[in-house]
Amino acid sequence: MKAYEVQQFGIDNLASVNREEPSPKPDEVLIKFHAASLNHRDFMVVSGTSNPRMKLPAVPFSDGAGEITAVGEGVTKWNAGDRVMPIFAQGWFDGESSDEKRRTSLGAGAQWDGVLREFGTFSQESVVRIPEHLNYEEAATLPCAALTAWNALTVSGRLKAGETVVTLGTGGVSIFALQFAKLSGARVIITSSSNEKLEHAKQLGADETINYKTREDWDNAVLELTGKAGADHVVEVGGSGTLAKSLNAVRIGGHIAMIGALSGPGQFNPIHVFMKAIRLQGVFTGSRHMFEEMNRAISIAKLRPVIDRTFMFDKAVDALRYMESGSHFGKIVVKIGE
Ligand SMILES: NC(=O)c1ccc[n+]([C@@H]2O[C@H](COP(=O)([O-])OP(=O)(O)OC[C@H]3O[C@@H](n4cnc5c(N)ncnc54)[C@H](OP(=O)(O)O)[C@@H]3O)[C@@H](O)[C@H]2O)c1
Structure with missing residues (x-):
């Protein structure tokens, strides 16, 4: 599968690589990503201003949306075809944040690879359903911002x-x-x-x-x-x-x-x-519980995220440059796949 890796810091050093397509372990789902969105943090992660001691190589970007294409043994919550988003802090389901939960944030180091890739496996507990009226690009803007x-x-x-x-x-x-x-x-x-x-x-x-x-x-x-x-x-x-x-x-x-x-x-x-x-x-992002509450409100109000510009997958570096320029209004999205 195609993926991007931070191998050394700097936007122009963002590396386009081929990685082996993962397969879901028990209690995991395999997501085929269709879109990812950029946050200011992603810009800092890639440029090295977020954590210069970050463990590399690492797949950047925390926010993505896609469909489940396979489920591991013991998965009861999801089926192939479900449209989902991984939650920002993979281990924060409810209650207050903690150091332990915070360390499970996606896209800021090799331990929790991000979503700028075609496929990823995630715990069945660490994904939430996309509101029905939203497409993948819109959904990809929700997990962090x-x-x-x-x-x-x-x-x-x-x-x-x-x-x-x-x-x-x-x-x-x-x-x-x-x-x-x-x-x-x-x-x-x-x-x-x-x-x-x-x-x-x-x-x-x-x-x-x-x-x-x-x-x-x-x-x-x-x-x-x-x-x-x-x-x-x-x-x-x-x-x-x-x-x-x-x-x-x-x-x-x-x-x-x-x-x-x-x-x-x-x-x-x-x-x-x-x-x-x-x-x-x-305020630090939010829990899965808050995410689900927010999605209910978004669904009832039929709220649509504001996307300024969408870049194709092979133009991810341009998307980061566009964020650096500060010209955007709302969100910047990268389309993944066809
Ligand atoms: N605590 C958390 O969990 C959390 C989560 C998400 C983001 N953040 C942080 O929140 C901040 C915003 O993130 P984002 O992803 O929304 O960023 P963003 O999309 O890159 O926002 C950029 C915009 O911020 C505005 N801005 C910049 N400097 C400003 C200033 N001095 N006064 C007023 N507005 C200013 C500008 O708006 P105009 O062009 O309209 O002037 C600029 O276009 C970042 O520092 C990010 O790291 C924190």
Whole structure:
């Protein structure tokens, strides 16, 4: 089968290889992948900025979707032909995360090969069904980005209709956050460096938009839009460079879901955290249980993930370059197979 391996770091070093097609052991299913999607983390894994001591060679990318083509002895949950996605952390089914569960994340080392390959075997417990109305490319966007946004808003945030959510930028996690927030009846304020992307966000239901390049004090813009009160939730993907402004933009007693570190260095004043009694909550993807809950909501709402561009399998390096350019809105997908 065809696969990609990180043998040495660097996007241009991503190696196209032939590997033996795996066969399922007892309690495993064999998945023929049709699509994979990119997360910022995949870019870091391939370029070596995620973990320079990562065990190589390793198949990158955590998020894929495909069909089961064979099942091992003792598999009771699945049949050939079922459409599934492997879960991000293969050992995290329920409850809180742990070191042990976190270490089972796909696509970041040789121990848990990722999905940028034609076939893979997975425990029957570590895959979930694709919502019926989604095709493989759409489904491939769910395991990390969508689940993280879902966890941030509905689990960590306990989001209620009528609340105000601020999402930073228009990448994969942020656009899912916009979609889930609108699904829950929330008001969404979204920021971006591009007016064109902000226009696109409006078409997806964003109530207010702020260009964080032309309005550098976007936190004050949020205060203006909320009658000085501040937002109920901020989906924080910027990290050090945006946190001080997120702390200013959130209301007293509000919630900031700490998810990413896309921005450059910066400083924040801890006094704001306690004087405003802000709930600053780190969010790490989510469990299989959360994934299944999210899929139920996606199915009922017939929600469709936003795919910016799809690359063919032999153009995976171009897909990574496109992510590096930051031109995308929502998700980037790689089609696998015919
Ligand atoms: N904790 C977790 O479990 C988890 C899960 C998934 C992702 N993450 C992290 O979350 C972050 C987002 O991941 P992703 O895959 O959604 O990334 P992505 O799709 O690559 O998002 C890129 C977009 O982020 C926006 N952005 C960049 N710098 C920004 C800044 N200073 N202020 C506001 N927006 C900014 C830009 O939007 P515009 O072009 O519109 O300006 C950019 O296009 C990454 O740091 C990733 O590692 C964490």
